[in-house]
Amino acid sequence: MPTRKLTQAEMPVTDRAFYGLVWVAATLTARVDRALSKAHDLPVSWFEVMFWLASSPDPVPASVLGNSTMLSRTQVSRAVDALQIRGLVTRTPSPRDARSVEVSLTPLGHRFFAEADATRRNCLAPVFTDLLDEPDIEALNAVWAKLKARQEPAEGQTD
Numbered sequence: 146m147p148t149r150k151l152t153q154a155e156m157p158v159t160d161r162a163f164y165g166l167v168w169v170a171a172t173l174t175a176r177v178d179r180a181l182s183k184a185h186d187l188p189v190s191w192f193e194v195m196f197w198l199a200s201s202p203d204p205v206p207a208s209v210l211g212n213s214t215m216l217s218r219t220q221v222s223r224a225v226d227a228l229q230i231r232g233l234v235t236r237t238p239s240p241r242d243a244r245s246v247e248v249s250l251t252p253l254g255h256r257f258f259a260e261a262d263a264t265r266r267n268c269l270a271p272v273f274t275d276l277l278d279e280p281d282i283e284a285l286n287a288v289w290a291k292l293k294a295r296q297e298p299a300e301g302q303t304d
Contacts, residue, residue: 173273180268185261190216192265194224195250195258198234204247206239233257 153161178189187195197213198205207225211218225248228234233254239245250258266274277285 173269176272177265177268180264181261184264185257187261190220191224191228192261194221194228195233195254195261198248198250199255199258199262204237204249206242206245206247207236208245210248228254
């Protein structure tokens with residue numbers, strides 16, 4: 146019996162929506178990863194750590210980075226190690242908790258992040274921001290917020 150590809154029309158709408166989200170996330174992440182790696186020798190996971198650091202006016206406890214990013218604590222620690230070797234971040238003992246450290250971008254890290262972020266935005270423009278209007282972006286944010294509000298920590302997210 147010949148097999149044929151299942152068409153999207155034959156899928157339940159919830160499955161199409163779910164796999165659409167998976168496809169978009171994987172496709173856009175891979176696109177950004179290629180662009181950042183090529184232009185800055187910066188994996189997207191390291192960029193994500195820098196993104197959260199750049200978004201904070203104060204040093205960020207390492208544990209907060211683990212909770213904010215989509216990375217495990219081990220991945221965050223490895224990214225911070227690599228970024229520190231490159232002179233892009235510093236670790237300092239926390240003034241509030243002697244057992245923890247806080248991470249911040251160095252001045253070089255801020256400049257480097259600005260360049261990498263411009264690369265990310267330019268990479269995404271033709272396939273995301275140029276295609277979607279403000280109501281589309283607001284709808285995506287509303288969907289994301291609704292899904293995230295009900296999300297439990299992923300298995301293995303505490304390593």
